[in-house]
Amino acid sequence: MRIAVLNRDRCQPKKCDYLCIKFCPKVRTGDEAIVIGEKGKPEISEILCAGCGICVNKCPFDAIHIVNLPEELESGIVHRYGKNGFSLYGLPVPKRNRVVGLLGPNGIGKSTCLRILSGELKPNFGEERELEWDEIIKRFAGSELQEYFRRIANREIRVSVKPQYVDAIPKFYSGEVRELLERVDERGLLSELAEDLQLRKILDRELKHLSGGELQRVAIAATLMKEADFYFFDEITPYLDIYQRINATNVIREYTKNSSSLVVE
Ligand code: SF4
Ligand code: SF4
Structure with a gap:
């Protein structure tokens, strides 16, 4: 069809x-x-x-x-954006102490996966109504995701999410890089992450004056500074050169050792 x-x-x-x-x-x-x-x-x-x-x-x-x-795909919908809208089939399972990567071209639902797993978007399984958490948890019966969503519903899981569009950051936050990072630094990692992500030279700079690559690294640092069980990164490579990409990957792995993370690219 x-x-x-x-x-x-x-x-x-x-x-x-x-x-x-x-x-x-x-x-x-x-x-x-x-x-x-x-x-x-x-x-x-x-x-x-x-x-x-x-x-x-x-x-x-x-x-x-x-x-x-195909007709059979109708049964596996996790989320659909309204009638005729995009449908997502299946979700990755975040693993404790692991970095899970979700790779693929634009438009296949990676960001939707991330929004659902972070609890921002409730899956509707293709129905045109908002489901209650009890119903959602039941629908995941028999899969590892059932316990995960039970904890999300009960707010037993803390999540930290790096947004996809880092160039929008100056629209929501003003002031210097240091002020923003100090505000979110629940883990006391400002000094280490400033060093590891080469942010020292820009700590006193206004957010609105940062380049795309600088904003990307600030966003990664801010995400890692929050106390969370799950860290979600919606694209980390835009604006970064190859060395910065490899470094960012290593930093994420290093600072999420005792939790879980999902990186979407
Ligand atoms: S933008 Fe495209 S899809 Fe939307 S109404 Fe116009 S022709 Fe139709
Ligand atoms: S909606 Fe588009 S694809 Fe469907 S019949 Fe009309 S023109 Fe063809």
């Missing part, structure tokens, strides 16, 4: 005049395969869409793609 799937973040209906809907052959013959839905964005009917791909070619913002959807 082939159907069109919408990437809501890319879709900009105010700028395109709904070309996807206008050119859909099913719509032209009276079937509502793609209609204007919630918040003015298109909604694609899994039943009526023929997967012809015309809307994919017409969309100027690359907001639709075609997926092959």
